[in-house]
Amino acid sequence: MKKTIMKRFNNNRILRKGSVCCGIAAALTALTLTGCSDWNDHYEADSSILNSQQTTLWENIQTNKNLTQFASLLRKAGYDDVLNATQTYTVWAPADGTFDYDVLNTYSKDLLEREFVQNHIARNNYPISGKVDERIFTLNEKLMFFKGNGDYSIQGINVVSPNMASRNGVIHQIGGKIPFMANIFELLSSKDYPLDSISDFFHSYDVKKLDEDRSIVGPMEDGKITYLDSVFDEHNDLFARFQAYINREDSNYTMIVPTNKAWHDAREKIIKYYKYLPTFEFMENTSATEQKKTTVTIKDVDYLRDSVVSKMLLTDLFYNNNVCDNRKLNNLQTGETLHADSLCSTSRTKVYSEDAALLFENAKRLDSSNGAAWVTDSLRMRPWTTWNPEIVIEGENAQMLSSSVSAAEPLEHIYVVPGTQNPEVIGKLSNDTYLEVTPISQSTNPGVVYYLPNVRSTTYSIYIVLVPANIVRSNVELKPNRFKVTMGAVGDNGKNQDKVSDWTVLQTFESDTTKVDTIYLGDYTFPMAYIGTGNYYPYLRINSSITNKERALYDRNLRIDCIILRPKELDLFLKERPDYKYDKGLYNN
Secondary structure, X not given: OOOOEOOOOOOEEEEEOOOOOOHHHHHOOOOOOOOOOOHHHOOEOOOOOOOOOOOOHHHHHHOOOOOHHHHHHHHHOOHHHHOOOOEOEEEEEEOOOOOOHHHHOOOOHHHHHHHHHHHHEEEOOOOOOOEEEEEEEEOOOOEEEEEEEOOEEEOOEEEEEEEEEEOOEEEEEEOOOOOOOOOHXXXXXXXXXXXXXXXXXXXXXXXXXXXXXXXXXXXXXOOEEOEEEXXXXXXXXXXHHOOOOOOOOOOOEEEEEEOHHHHHXXXXXXXXXXXXXXXXXXXXXOOOOXXXXXXXXXXXXXXXXXXXXXXXHHOOOEEEOOOHHHHHHHOOOOOOOOOOOEEEEOOOOEEEHHHHHHOOOOOEEEEXXXXXXXXXXXXXXXXXXXXXXXXXXXXXXHHHEEEEEXXXXXXXXXXXXXXXXXXXXXXXXXXXXXXXXXXXXXXOOOEEEEEOOOOOOOEEEXXXXXXXXXXXXXXXXXXXXXXXXXXXXXXXXXXXXXXXXXXXXXXXXXXXXXXXXXXXXXXXXXXOOOOOOOOOOOEEEEEEOOOHHHOOOOOOOEEEEEEEEEEHHHHHHHHHOOOOOOOOOOOOO
């Protein structure tokens, strides 16, 4: 028979996905638990440590004339039943008139429970006697410091009447409300700032499921199961996607939090880089002799675009305060200028000094229980930092190498050990490796085709980096390369087309043998974004272009270090600011 669950008693506990079965709070108490098979017994009152009083926590609170306001809020949150049951709790109860009762009474049930009621209750028994120095996790998983020796306090709030003994725990009357310290994830729901856009987006990924095995069963009502303590397994894919667990109390993060204005302004800036076509052609086989086209259909272009834009907007908003120069974020305050060599986002983007300082301009720091949120009306990110990055395809990257023609197999990956490069050659190899493409005969022109990943709908300045034959040895015959290039990409009509000369600056190109040569091929505008569509890419075809009569003048061997797709706006910026430092080649974005 299917079991009906009715959650009348709302003492909700969240177990994060992947948590040990006994939970963070239980693991950090002085109790030693041997397993989770008898979950309902874990918090049963222990007669050896509790007194023999007949009254429960709830009975003592509701009859105390100094706790009428607290009792009223407990009842509203559904904790009259919780504190009347057999599980052991310690309650820090603020006296009437010492806290903002009228404001709290306007809170929704869930908000009241999370930010006030659970903030004043912990599992287990914490009586006051002699010296007290305890680190306690309350029901909302907040870490509290309970201290004293004669005079006692919790989180700086004085205990005015300790040790009200009850059958199922103890009550300490305190002289005020314990401040609720939200974590970064909770701050996204703050009503003090207009954060609905980012909050709604984040919470749209929330998944919350009752864990019946770990929840504490209450009495049957009308033939239905009720729960005194409802344990939920909560999951949100965005935490893992950005490697930013801003919901965890034991973490330390900085998050740039856009207001509604900043969110919408940023989306308007980003969206132009993510134009999609409902149907387009993909060259599944780029071989010059055996080309094969596939027609790809996107079911919901608007949904894809919205999802990708939102992801890109969030990508570099999160920083782990415990790594690299990110540690300087721990002490940065509102109005101060960040002085750091670089920051590293949880998405592995390196944001150098100048751009890192921009992130915090005119932003306001909000301290949280697991770091800080910086609320801003403007995301001061240069487009190439996050939304439209430079793309670098390493020559030796076999995954992006589509096909070769008239080339000896296998193609060789040449690793140049650091320190062994010929000092006569100017420049440095990317990734210390290049691909060498040799012809199958002295009279053939070899060529290769590379797929270009993560392309946006924008204009790129495209470069290829070639390596001279003497990169290691000086006693080799030096000849420049002569080659031509072809771009294969979707046009406005969704049809794949090869473009040879209408975007390149020359019909053929020649390399400089004195250096690792970065050669500008031309600007190419992609009408469609490929990122987010799956394993579908445009491609670049590179062919040696030498006649037999020119054999003595040119080298048919192609030594390819990398291909660079640099956003045109970045290319222009670098011409004005050649000293500018940025994260080069964000292949994974």
